[in-house]
Amino acid sequence: MDKLLVFVAFIISLSFVHCAPYECISNSTDEFEDSYVGLLISPVLSTETYREIEIYWNHAKYRVGDEIGLYTEKPRDDLEPIFIIHPDSQSGIVKTGIQADFIPTSNLTFTKQCLKYHVAWLRTGMVRKENCLKTQPTWMSDMKNILGRRRMRDLFLPGTHDSSAYAKTNFILPETLVTKYVITQDEDVLGQLIYGARYLDIRVGYYATEAIQWWGSHGLVAVVPFQTVIDDVKTFLNNTDEIVIFDVQEFPVGFGQDFTIHRKLVAYLEEQFADYIIPKSFGWSSTLDTIWSSGKKLIIGYDDHNVVGMFDSLWPSVTQQWGNVQKVDDLYDYLNKIETNALSIISSSKVNPRSAMAELTPKAWDIFLDRLGGLRKMAEDVDAKITMWYNTKWQHSANIVAVDFIKATGIVETALEWNERRFNSC
Incomplete structure (x- = not known):
């Protein structure tokens, strides 16, 4: 990519942030507030797997020893994940090899819900950020x-x-x-x-x-x-x-x-x-x-x-x-x-x-x-x-x-x- 172009776009976006009347700038010192960890469902079909769960993340202040775990229920510090990765970069995406359940539309509701699979960022074994595969109907x-x-x-x-x-x-x-x-x-x-x-x-x-x-x-x-x-x-x-x-x-x-x-x-x-x-x-x-x-x-x-x-x-x-x-x-x-x-x-x-x-x-x-x-x-x-x-x-x-x-x-x-x-x- 043209680094100069990206830098210019970044500077423009910063200018927009500070002049826009609706922009909210967080003063939080929690490094995890601006991090992200989530779950995707791969669209790729193969004879081995389909609906494969993928984990993706973005965390500028990741540390060596941090872990990201996949769960089939809400994560807890004492709960063992069914799949775990050790992030070695600020952002990335990893295939888990695990196939998500098929969910007919008739099983979905018009209330926000987590659909079995959860993900959590762990530091020193403690859950610091979590997410789930979810619906957003409202x-x-x-x-x-x-x-x-x-x-x-x-x-x-x-x-x-x-x-x-x-x-x-x-x-x-x-x-x-x-x-x-x-x-x-x-x-x-x-x-x-x-x-x-x-x-x-x-x-x-x-x-x-x-x-x-x-x-x-x-x-x-x-x-x-x-x-x-x-x-x-x-x-x-x-x-x-x-x-x-x-x-x-x-x-x-x-x-x-x-x-x-x-x-x-x-x-x-x-x-x-x-x-x-x-x-x-x-x-x-x-x-x-x-x-x-x-x-x-x-x-x-x-x-x-x-x-x-x-x-x-x-x-x-x-x-x-x-x-x-x-x-x-x-x-x-x-x-x-x-x-x-x-x-x-x-x-x-x-x-x-x-x-x-x-x-x-x-x-x-x-x-x-x-x-x-x-x-x-x-x-x-x-x-x-x-x-x-x-x-x-x-x-x-x-x-x-x-x-x-x-x-x-x-x-x-x-x-x-x-x-x-x-x-x-x-």
């Missing part, structure tokens, strides 16, 4: 006192890329060239929301002659009936007070230049989400408190400004920022550029929210020749790094960050931590 409303006066474009929001291109299963399904480059999530849409995503990147295909006409698609591939996606969102909204951005970004099949199909899709969305839609007249400048006071909780973004102009139910879509790169270093460079630029833009001049599309993107020949090993392998290469970058470099500028295989990242916990630090007074 994080936005839980932070209402902190976030209520803020706008969606001010927040750090975790999101999922190609949210309806999922395959949730307890079995290892044989991968084909198509599935290797189509599937982007291991959780259905309800699961993604329960784990903490508040931005959904939606692509819709229309198949006029089929029994099921509307599909959640990835490119030209129909993945899941669109009604299933809609029902998942409604279930989530019925059970929480969270605000969700349902951002319809692409229309890969069946639309062409025919606005008749767009009108048909909008009518479908308006019928299905009639009780939830926040009208466009509220605008992206509305605070969360203003939105909550309306009793509505769903923002439908739509990536066609002509169609948006016809309906008060549709909002201008989120601005997606794509690097379209195939290498980790190139993704870092692109994200560093957009996040550094975001710090220089005066808050009052920002209009729509923006989403950093934080994933590698294969080209056509990469897919045909399978040069990159598939989206799961690509996500494995970058997901933990994305978490580290946004936790240590771009935490002050981040708006929406959309990822593949959300449980393979710590982006939800990173977003929650930095929303609190940004807006909570010490």
Whole structure:
């Protein structure tokens, strides 16, 4: 990486920290307050293991002799971990070889919960920092006192890329060239929301002659009936007070230049989400408190400004920022550029929210020749790094960050931590 560029970005971020009215600077002397230890679930499938648990950490003041332990219950000083590592660097990620249990979405609740696996940082045998594999179904409303006066474009929001291109299963399904480059999530849409995503990147295909006409698609591939996606969102909204951005970004099949199909899709969305839609007249400048006071909780973004102009139910879509790169270093460079630029833009001049599309993107020949090993392998290469970058470099500028295989990242916990630090007074 260009060290000068990184240094300049760091200096800019420090300037932002000290001048921003909402930034909370901790005076704590506890070295563990700014450290991090967490659990990821690898998206990689193999004949040996899948849903492999990974431990990742970041602690600037680690010491020789420190340990990180994996547990199947809340850690205690006298409890023996089932797996242990000795960190020998400030940050890192280690595969455990241990397979996490499969958890059907029907077993998840709308109350925050730890899901069996815990991790702890140990010093001289004592637990100093702990975490667990957890859900975050109500994080936005839980932070209402902190976030209520803020706008969606001010927040750090975790999101999922190609949210309806999922395959949730307890079995290892044989991968084909198509599935290797189509599937982007291991959780259905309800699961993604329960784990903490508040931005959904939606692509819709229309198949006029089929029994099921509307599909959640990835490119030209129909993945899941669109009604299933809609029902998942409604279930989530019925059970929480969270605000969700349902951002319809692409229309890969069946639309062409025919606005008749767009009108048909909008009518479908308006019928299905009639009780939830926040009208466009509220605008992206509305605070969360203003939105909550309306009793509505769903923002439908739509990536066609002509169609948006016809309906008060549709909002201008989120601005997606794509690097379209195939290498980790190139993704870092692109994200560093957009996040550094975001710090220089005066808050009052920002209009729509923006989403950093934080994933590698294969080209056509990469897919045909399978040069990159598939989206799961690509996500494995970058997901933990994305978490580290946004936790240590771009935490002050981040708006929406959309990822593949959300449980393979710590982006939800990173977003929650930095929303609190940004807006909570010490």
